[in-house]
Amino acid sequence: MIALTLAEVAEIVGGEVVGGSGSATTVTGPVVIDGRECGPGGLFVAFVGEHTDGHEHVGQAAENGAVAVLGSRPTPLPTVVVSDVRRALQELASYVVGRLRREGELTVIGITGSQGKTSTKDLLGAVLGQVAPTVATRGSFNNELGMPLTALRSDRTTRFLVLELGARGKGHIAELTGLVRPDIGIVLNVGLAHVGEFGSQEAIAEAKGELVECLPSNGTAVLNADDERVDAMATRTGARILRFGQGHGQDHGQGQQDQRPGQGTAADVRVEGLSLDRLGRPSFDLVTSAARVPVTMRLVGAHQAGNAAAAAAAALAAGLTPAQIGAALASVTSLSPWRMELHELPSGVIVLNDSYNANPDSMRAALDALASIGSDASVGRTVAVLGEMRELGAGSEGEHLAVGAYAAQVGIDRLLVIGEPARGIHSGAGESRSTFVADNAAAIAWLHEAVGPGDAVLFKASRGASLDEVAAALQ
Numbered sequence: 001m002i003a004l005t006l007a008e009v010a011e012i013v014g015g016e017v018v019g020g021s022g023s024a025t026t027v028t029g030p031v032v033i034d035g036r037e038c039g040p041g042g043l044f045v046a047f048v049g050e051h052t053d054g055h056e057h058v059g060q061a062a063e064n065g066a067v068a069v070l071g072s073r074p075t076p077l078p079t080v081v082v083s084d085v086r087r088a089l090q091e092l093a094s095y096v097v098g099r100l101r102r103e104g105e106l107t108v109i110g111i112t113g114s115q116g117k118t119s120t121k122d123l124l125g126a127v128l129g130q131v132a133p134t135v136a137t138r139g140s141f142n143n144e145l146g147m148p149l150t151a152l153r154s155d156r157t158t159r160f161l162v163l164e165l166g167a168r169g170k171g172h173i174a175e176l177t178g179l180v181r182p183d184i185g186i187v188l189n190v191g192l193a194h195v196g197e198f199g200s201q202e203a204i205a206e207a208k209g210e211l212v213e214c215l216p217s218n219g220t221a222v223l224n225a226d227d228e229r230v231d232a233m234a235t236r237t238g239a240r241i242l243r244f245g246q247g248h249g250q251d252h253g254q255g256q257q258d259q260r261p262g263q264g265t266a267a268d269v270r271v272e273g274l275s276l277d278r279l280g281r282p283s284f285d286l287v288t289s290a291a292r293v294p295v296t297m298r299l300v301g302a303h304q305a306g307n308a309a310a311a312a313a314a315a316l317a318a319g320l321t322p323a324q325i326g327a328a329l330a331s332v333t334s335l336s337p338w339r340m341e342l343h344e345l346p347s348g349v350i351v352l353n354d355s356y357n358a359n360p361d362s363m364r365a366a367l368d369a370l371a372s373i374g375s376d377a378s379v380g381r382t383v384a385v386l387g388e389m390r391e392l393g394a395g396s397e398g399e400h401l402a403v404g405a406y407a408a409q410v411g412i413d414r415l416l417v418i419g420e421p422a423r424g425i426h427s428g429a430g431e432s433r434s435t436f437v438a439d440n441a442a443a444i445a446w447l448h449e450a451v452g453p454g455d456a457v458l459f460k461a462s463r464g465a466s467l468d469e470v471a472a473a474l475q
Contacts, residue, residue, distance in 0.1 A: 001027065001028075001029070001030065001031055001043070001152045001153065001154070001155060002096055002099065002100070002155055002156060003026055003027065003028045004026065004027050005023060005024060005025065005026050006025045006026075006027070006068055006080055007023035007024070009027065009043070009068075009092065010023070010080045012091060012092055012095045013070070013080065013082055013087075013088035013091045013092055014088070015070070015080040015082040015088060016081050016082075017078060017079070017080055017081075018078070018079050018080075019074050019076070019077065019078050019079055020068075020077060020078035021078060025067055025068050025078045026067075027041060027042070027043045027068055028040075029041030029042035029043070029065060029066075029067075030042045030043075030152075030153065031043045031045060031070075031089075031092070031149060031152040031153075032044060032045065032061075032066075032149070033045045033047060033054065033145065035054075035057040035058070035059075035061035035063075035064060035066070036060065036064065038060075038061045038062075038064035038066040039064065039065045040065035041065065041067055042061070042064070042065050042066045043066065043067075043068050043070055044057075044058060044066040044068070044069050044070070045069075045071070045085060046058065046069055046070065046071035046072070046085065047085055048085075055069075055071055055072075055073060055075055058075040058076055058077055059076070061077075062076070062077055068080070070082065070085060070088055070089065070092075071085060072085055086144065086145065089145065089148050089149070090144070090148045090179050092148070092152065093147075093148030093149075093151040093152050093179055093180070094151075094179040094180065096151065096152055096154065097151050097154065097161065097179070097180045100155075103156070104156060104158075104159075105159060106154065106158060106160075106161060107159065107160050107183050107184065107318055108161045108163065108181065108184075109124065109160065109161065109162045109163065109182060109183065109184040109185075109186065109318065110163050110165050110176075110177060110182035110184070110185045110186065110211050111124070111162070111165060111185075111186045111310075111314075112164075112165045112166070112167065112185075112186070112187055112188070112211050113186075113187055113188025113189045113190075113191075113208065113224075113230075114188070114189050114190055114191030114193040114194075114204060114208075114359065114361065115188070115189060115191055115193055115362045115365075116188045116189065116303065116306070116307050116310075116362075117140070117142065117164045117165075117166070117188065118137075118139065118140050118164060118335065118339060118356075119299075119304065119307045119335050119336075119339055119340070120186065120188060120307040120310050121136055121137055121163075121164045122136070122335045122339075123304075123307055123308055123311040123329065123335075124136070124162050124186075124311040124314055124315060125162045126328060126329075126331070126332045127312070127315045127320065127324075127325055127328040127329060128160040128162065128315060128318060128320070129160075130324065130327075130328040130331075131320060132159035132160060133157045133158050133160075134160040134161075134162060135150065135151075135153045135158050135160070135161050135162070136161075136162035136163075137150045137162065137164040139337070140164065140166070140336070140357075141164070142163075142164040142165055142166035143166055144175065147164075147165065147176050147179070147180075148179065150163055151179070151180055160318060163176075163180065163182070165177070165211060167194075167207045167208070167210075168194055168197050169197060169198065169207065170198075170206060170207045170210075171207075171210070172207065172210075173208065173210040173211050174210040174213070177210065177211060177214040181214060181216070182211070182219070183219045183220070184215075184219060184220045184314050185211040185212050185214070185215050185219070185220075185222065185237075185239075186211075186222040186310055186314050187208050187209070187212060187221070187222070187223055187224065187230045187233055188227075188230070188307075189227045189361070190204050190205045190208055190229040191359060191360070191361040192359055192360050192361065192392060192395070192399065193359035193361075193362075193391070195391070195392055195393050195395065196390075196391045196392050196393025196396070197391055197393075199393070201229065205229040205230075205233070208230075208233075209233040209236050212233050212234075212236050212237040212239065213236050213237060215237050215238075215239035217238045217239060218239075218240075219239040220239055220240045220241075220242050220314075220317035221233065221234065221237050221239045221240070221241050221242070222243075222244060222310060222317065223241060223242070223243050223244075224244060224245055224306075224310070225243040225244065225246075225266065225267040226245040226246055226267075226306075231243070231265045240317075242268050242269065242313050242316065243265060243266070243267045243268050243313070244268065244269040244270070244310050244313040245267035245269075245270065245306070246267065246270065246271055246306075267309075268288065268289065268313065269287070269288050269312050269313040270286075270287040270288075270309065271285075271286065271287075271305045271308075271309050272284060272285045272292075273285045274302060274305050276302060276372045278373070278376040278378070278379075279300060279342060279350070279373055279376075280300045280302075280352075280369045280370075280372040280373045281297055281298060281300055282297050282299075282301070282302055282304055282305045282308075283295065283296040283297070286308070286309065286312055286322065286325070286326055288312075288322050290321075290322055291321075293322045293323060293325070293326035294326070295308065295329050295330055296330055297329060297330060297332070298330070298331075298332060298333050299334075299335065299340060300340045300342050300352060300369050300373075301340050301365055301366070301369035302365075302369070302372070303365040303368075303369075304340070308329050311329070312325045312329065315328075336356070337356065337468075338353050338354065338355045338356040338468050338471075339354060339356050340352065340353075340369065341353040343475060345475060347453055348453030348454050349451055349452070349453065349454070349455050349456075349474070350373060350379065350456040351457050351459070351471060351475055352366070352369065352370060352456065352457065352459070353459050353468065353471045354366045354458065354459065354460045355459040355460060355461060355465075355467035355468045355470075355471055356468070357462055357463050358387075358389045358461050358462050359389055359392070359462075360389060360392075360399045360402065360403060362460075363386070363389065363406075363460060366458055366460045367384060367403075367410055367412060367458070367460075368410060369458075370382050370384060370412060370456060370458040371410040371412060373456045374411070374413070378454065379454060379455075380452065380453070380454030380455045380456075381413040381414055381454075381455045381456075382411075382412050382413045382455070382456050382457075382458075383412075383413065383414045383416065383447075383450075383451060383455055383456070383457045383458070384412045384414070384415050384416070384457075384458045384460070385415075385416045385418065385443060385447070385457060385458065385459045385460070385467065385470060385471075386407075386415060386416070386417055386418070386422060386425050386460055387417075387419055387460070387461025387465035387467050388400070388419055388421035388422040388461060388464075389403070389461070390421075390462040391462075396421075396424075398424075399424075400421075400422060400423070400424030400425045400428065401427060401428035403424075403428060404417075404424065404425035404426060404427060404428020404429035405428040405429065406428075407425070408428070408429045408430060408433055412429075412433070413433075414433065414434070414435070415429045415433060415434035415435065416435050416443055416446055416450075417429075417435070418437055418439065418440060418443045418461070418467070418470070419438065419439065419465065420438070422461070423436060440465075440466060440467070440469055440470050444473040447470070447474050448473075451474065459471040
């Protein structure tokens, strides 16, 4: 963060400095909400939650370098006391981003969508980071706390700020974008993730479109030409439109009763000639009006080509050349943890760990990747270890059944389905192909007995299922 005295912080957030050397204390280090993550000169933000009170961890924060606190009551460190800590954190982030814009050349890029946000953010952060100092969201730290904390990592050297924006209801993205006003906004897709909270895909589209509505007239909206609901967002902004995709709208065969085919809008940044290697890693031509650049990625899954096209379109809007973008995309070796992580174990087992989260669309993409790996003659069986998909509302049972049927359709040899909420996957795949177990402990025992050299094993479920623990046990 840029250096600020506590007097400045207090003025920005409407607080009062209490204790220690008071207003003269200067924050020069990171702004954090976890005392273990503090560094020299840091500001510790103390929240009172249902199960913990951050004010009680100020000592830990001080041991790790914190020099001040932003909280709702005085602490042993100099403290900016406010009535609403969350709002104060957001106001501080808004001020810092605004000041960096005024004093430098900061470009802010926001990313939203039902799936692929984190992978696209990771790709774009890597691409932009090749040419200039870039700050990007860590993991999926994309909510009303994570977004401002990410923004506060920016300093006077930062050229690009890449923010992943999540939403669990209408107005959430508008609230976040109102703080930082992105110059470039990427909308990836409108799927079924969190449909139980939104109520319908139409409501999801309304919420995701809040990102393009906030863009300035000299900004750029990066839209998925292959998703009709996203493509239609072009009417909701006065910004320049830059589309990415396969070149035309299409029905991706995702088995959803309310999935509507695209209308055929041409993409400005296209993926052409897509192919996969033996481990499901995509190669393609990245095509723009200026160039055709061959790209061979080191990530797994055909869907990563679409994520790469979205990142490429945003990078073009930010001023990079197609050659710079293609070279950077080819150099990315990993994403945030537990997202299509590929491991070839000494035992000969191939592990595809995509256990961070799941929804019907991302489940199908992961199953496609596993099926692609299984098509190689050197691979034995394909095994999909699947758990529940949460927050699907009234359609949950049907969506779980459909995922099981899809796994059978693409030829997955064996399914291991974990937990009662996911039983529909087991039923959809059929008992001849699927095994159901009650919990992760039973799953680990089954895997140690059933999986052998040459097998390829996928792990995929919503975060609450903790399938990363099962993957770790196998590895």
